[in-house]
Amino acid sequence: MKVYEYILESVEKHGTIHMTLIDPDxxxxxxxxxxxxxxxxxxxxxxxxxxxxSTGVTREVLDAAVEExxxxxxxxxxxxxxGISGISLKADAIYFMSMLNSRNPEMISWIQARAARALKxxxxxxxxxxxxxxxxxxxxxxxxxAEVVKRNDVDTxxxxxxxxxxxxxxxxxxxxxxxxxxxxxxxxxxxxxxxLDIPLVVGGGIRTPEAAGTLAKAGASIIVTGTLVERVxxxxxxxRAIVRAVSxx
Ligand code: 1GP
Numbered sequence: 001m002k003v004y005e006y007i008l009e010s011v012e013k014h015g016t017i018h019m020t021l022i023d024p025d026x027x028x029x030x031x032x033x034x035x036x037x038x039x040x041x042x043x044x045x046x047x048x049x050x051x052x053x054s055t056g057v058t059r060e061v062l063d064a065a066v067e068e069x070x071x072x073x074x075x076x077x078x079x080x081x082x083g084i085s086g087i088s089l090k091a092d093a094i095y096f097m098s099m100l101n102s103r104n105p106e107m108i109s110w111i112q113a114r115a116a117r118a119l120k121x122x123x124x125x126x127x128x129x130x131x132x133x134x135x136x137x138x139x140x141x142x143x144x145x146a147e148v149v150k151r152n153d154v155d156t157x158x159x160x161x162x163x164x165x166x167x168x169x170x171x172x173x174x175x176x177x178x179x180x181x182x183x184x185x186x187x188x189x190x191x192x193x194x195x196l197d198i199p200l201v202v203g204g205g206i207r208t209p210e211a212a213g214t215l216a217k218a219g220a221s222i223i224v225t226g227t228l229v230e231r232v233x234x235x236x237x238x239x240r241a242i243v244r245a246v247s248x249x
Pocket of ligand 1: 175177179203204227
């Protein structure tokens with residue numbers, strides 16, 4: 001089954017699913033540790049592994065992380081690239097992302113144009129995604145020169161999300177930034193999800209099952225956590241608690 005189809009079926013079945021983000025920057029997570037996190041995340045009930053980060057990612061590092069993860073975990077591996085170096089042909093799929101609220105055209109379509117030909121003829125499944133950075137935005141907001149959507153500016157968030165849908169993108173991602181002190185507000189998630197016909201991904205600053213559950217109830221289809229799984233000892237337990245909090249089944 002294609003990864004996108006699997007995502008839709010899983011969301012249909014559970015209401016909301018969890019994805020585990022691993023940043024393959026070796027200064028943060030070694031390939032071995034990436035494999036261990038992925039294995040534990042699968043046991044905890046996570047639906048997929050997302051692999052990527054804003055800094056420190058090279059093709060070699062990424063390939064090594066994919067191989068380690070593949071050896072220990074049967075979940076789909078989806079690339080979440082911070083730039084052109086975030087591509088490994090060994091993964092299953094790639095979020096082909098446009099940072100819609102960037103002021104830098106590189107982040108909206110120029111990097112994508114440089115990668116497009118190689119991706120089209122690669123074995124990777126391409127999943128087009130509109131990426132929207134919400135305040136505070138953290139590193140990805142700075143690196144991407146995002147004009148962050150203010151936390152109370154729901155209308156702008158809806159506008160960007162619907163623009164993604166009308167462009168034909170398959171997912172919309174509301175991103176507060178990795179390690180954000182506050183996740184995307186539930187009211188924003190509710191309004192955006194209520195207007196959208198494609199699944200809504202929410203990430204950045206989600207550290208507790210309560211927070212994840214609130215965002216799921218508000219309408220998020222996919223909850224992403226990264227920092228949490230890098231920091232805790234018991235990855236399986238932490239993931240299981242979040243999966244229980246978000247899943248309607
Ligand atoms: C970052 O949204 C993700 O792209 C995950 O954020 O590291 O805060 O979980 P955290």
